[in-house]
Amino acid sequence: xxxxxxxxxxxxxxxxxxxxxxxxxxxxxxxxxxxxxxxxxxxxxxxxxxxxxxxxxxxxxxxxxxxxxxxxxxxxxxxxxxxxxxxxxxxxxxxxxxxxxxxxxxxxxxxxxxxxxxxxxxxxxxxxxxxxxxxxxxxxxxxxxxxxxxxxxxxxxxxxxxxxxxxxxxxxxxxxxxxxxxxxxxxxxxxxxxxxxxxxxxxxxxxxxxxxxxxxxxxxxxxxxxxxxxxxxxxxxxxxxxxxxxxxxxxxxxxxxxxxxxxxxxxxxx
Amino acid sequence: xxxxxxxxxxxxxxxxxxxxxxxxxxxxxxxxxxxxxxxxxxxxxxxxxxxxxxxxxxxxxxxxxxxxxxxxxxxxxxxxxxxxxxxxxxxxxxxxxxxxxxxxxxxxxxxxxxxxxxxxxxxxxxxxxxxxxxxxxxxxxxxxxxxxxxxxxxxxxxxxxxxxxxxxxxxxxxxxxxxxxxxxxxxxxxxxxxxxxxxxxxxxxxxxxxxxxxxxxxxxxxxxxxxxxxxxxxxxxxxxxxxxxxxxxxxxxxxxxxxxxxxxxxxxxxxxxxxxxxxxxxxxxxxxxxxxxxxxxxxxxxxxxxxxxxxxxxxxxxxxxxxx
Ligand SMILES: Nc1ncnc2c1ncn2[C@@H]1O[C@H](COP(=O)(O)OP(=O)(O)OP(=O)(O)O)[C@@H](O)[C@H]1O
Ligand SMILES: [Mg+2]
Numbered sequence: 001x002x003x004x005x006x007x008x009x010x011x012x013x014x015x016x017x018x019x020x021x022x023x024x025x026x027x028x029x030x031x032x033x034x035x036x037x038x039x040x041x042x043x044x045x046x047x048x049x050x051x052x053x054x055x056x057x058x059x060x061x062x063x064x065x066x067x068x069x070x071x072x073x074x075x076x077x078x079x080x081x082x083x084x085x086x087x088x089x090x091x092x093x094x095x096x097x098x099x100x101x102x103x104x105x106x107x108x109x110x111x112x113x114x115x116x117x118x119x120x121x122x123x124x125x126x127x128x129x130x131x132x133x134x135x136x137x138x139x140x141x142x143x144x145x146x147x148x149x150x151x152x153x154x155x156x157x158x159x160x161x162x163x164x165x166x167x168x169x170x171x172x173x174x175x176x177x178x179x180x181x182x183x184x185x186x187x188x189x190x191x192x193x194x195x196x197x198x199x200x201x202x203x204x205x206x207x208x209x210x211x212x213x214x215x216x217x218x219x220x221x222x223x224x225x226x227x228x229x230x231x232x233x234x235x236x237x238x239x240x241x242x243x244x245x246x247x248x249x250x251x252x253x254x255x256x257x258x259x260x261x262x263x264x265x266x267x268x269x270x
Numbered sequence: 271x272x273x274x275x276x277x278x279x280x281x282x283x284x285x286x287x288x289x290x291x292x293x294x295x296x297x298x299x300x301x302x303x304x305x306x307x308x309x310x311x312x313x314x315x316x317x318x319x320x321x322x323x324x325x326x327x328x329x330x331x332x333x334x335x336x337x338x339x340x341x342x343x344x345x346x347x348x349x350x351x352x353x354x355x356x357x358x359x360x361x362x363x364x365x366x367x368x369x370x371x372x373x374x375x376x377x378x379x380x381x382x383x384x385x386x387x388x389x390x391x392x393x394x395x396x397x398x399x400x401x402x403x404x405x406x407x408x409x410x411x412x413x414x415x416x417x418x419x420x421x422x423x424x425x426x427x428x429x430x431x432x433x434x435x436x437x438x439x440x441x442x443x444x445x446x447x448x449x450x451x452x453x454x455x456x457x458x459x460x461x462x463x464x465x466x467x468x469x470x471x472x473x474x475x476x477x478x479x480x481x482x483x484x485x486x487x488x489x490x491x492x493x494x495x496x497x498x499x500x501x502x503x504x505x506x507x508x509x510x511x512x513x514x515x516x517x518x519x520x521x522x523x524x525x526x527x528x529x530x531x532x533x534x535x536x537x538x539x540x541x542x543x544x545x546x547x548x549x550x551x552x553x554x555x556x557x558x559x560x561x562x563x564x565x566x567x568x569x570x571x572x573x574x575x576x577x578x579x580x581x582x583x584x585x586x587x588x589x590x591x592x593x594x
Binding site for chain 2: 124
């Protein structure tokens with residue numbers, strides 16, 4: 001079975017923009033994730049599902065090296081972005097993060113105006129076009145424009161939680177990154193905003209690539225082309241996450257190869 | 271059941287209304303803090319009242335002319351504090367300019383991951399030690415070390431750039447610049463420590479967000495992290511300024527005690543606090559009254575600076591955090 005799985009993953013890895021070959025991920029001496037080879041395909045949405053604490057966010061944050069900011073973090077393995085390892089010594093993480101954008105699990109707007117929040121990425125990338133138009137477009141795509149168009153000068157921190165989350169989505173998509181990493185982008189949104197963000201993801205994947213962590217199984221089914229299901233090993237009181245199964249969403253949901261996946265999808269554990 | 275749930279409380283759950291004892295303790299605590307707060311306010315008012323009372327004859331005698339008079343001559347009965355006001359404000363702002371810049375740079379350097387955590391704490395303690403040095407020691411150090419050290423540079427600046435008002439005179443000994451420089455070192459620990467706390471208080475997730483966008487370290491620090499902490503950093507500056515305005519001993523030793531109004535950095539000057547300290551011991555009744563008036567002026571300046579500072583801090587907090 002392990003061989004079969006490897007074959008499947010290898011087949012999938014062929015046209016991946018991002019190919020994560022994680023061997024071990026540690027926070028200090030705590031091993032949070034092991035052996036997870038997950039490809040993220042160009043022009044598709046890759047969903048990450050699994051119980052809380054299994055390391056979905058940790059893996060996602062490796063894709064653009066945001067974990068580097070955490071003291072004690074260490075990563076064994078490779079993450080290939082368009083063929084080259086972003087963890088290689090000669091790679092500048094700053095450049096990587098400009099091409100691989102991220103929407104975090106918790107909204108984190110900057111302490112500046114709504115407009116400046118969205119324009120920030122444009123400024124650091126020295127965008128020469130019409131900044132205001134680009135900001136408006138991003139805010140419209142993130143389904144936030146109507147709510148903020150009259151108060152663009154107000155602080156981003158003055159918005160409600162769900163509005164802040166959409167502001168962060170707008171900020172991330174304003175620069176049209178090659179890959180967009182989204183960590184539970186809809187967790188604080190009402191059904192209507194959620195639907196608009198899902199539509200946005202489907203629209204964006206035409207041009208970009210998206211990796212999406214979600215606890216909402218329906219959402220994973222609706223939008224994800226491929227799905228990675230992660231589980232947790234509980235060995236000696238330490239919880240280590242790992243990839244249980246990866247495949248097309250239809251296959252993972254309709255005909256999971258692993259018993260664990262089946263149980264999770266039926267709601268049998270955690 | 272719908273009648274008085276708060277009092278009857280227990281419906282089988284664990285929640286219950288606070289007991290009478292808890293409510294009394296709470297009320298006592300609130301009462302106590304209120305009393306203490308008012309005590310502080312009353313004490314301040316009492317001090318102002320006392321000084322104002324002693325200054326009243328002088329206020330009647332010299333009126334507002336005291337504030338714009340430039341001479342202090344007890345024998346001729348002439349009292350004016352404009353040079354001292356100028357010296358106080360000029361030296362404090364010069365000191366703040368230096369301490370603010372250096373303090374912010376130190377704070378950035380010690381909080382933004384340039385050093386391992388242990389070194390950060392070590393350096394922080396070293397900077398804070400500066401606050402433990404007594405004022406008079408700073409004064410002595412200024413006279414015996416700083417002034418001789420500054421003299422060659424000051425002479426050179428005066429010779430080469432003498433036409434610039436700041437370098438219009440030579441440094442003959444105590445003067446504005448050595449005073450402001452030592453003042454800056456005295457204010458530095460306050461500014462640096464509070465700025466560090468402010469920078470550390472910027473939420474980790476905001477740092478993650480900015481680095482996650484692909485900002486370079488300097489972009490992240492200068493465009494997001496420092497602005498996010500800016501109202502507290504500004505608060506640090508206001509505190510530093512307050513301290514500089516009132517600093518007495520070191521200035522009395524270093525500023526030169528000469529009542530002139532000049533932009534020149536090297537000429538001797540005077541400040542309100544320094545002239546109070548130097549003139550009180552030998553003052554007659556009339557001069558003592560005038561000095562009380564001067565003390566009141568110093569108090570007013572400090573108060574105004576703090577009120578303006580506090581309101582700017584509050585405004586920028588509101589702007590950054592968006593509370594309406
Ligand atoms: N900064 C950190 N420092 C130390 N341990 C961490 C850190 N972040 C996460 N962990 C640990 O790593 C493990 C995986 O966490 P992670 O946040 O990746 O889980 P997750 O799958 O995203 O969970 P959730 O669905 O609840 O968001 C957890 O056991 C967590 O305690
Ligand atoms: Mg998570």
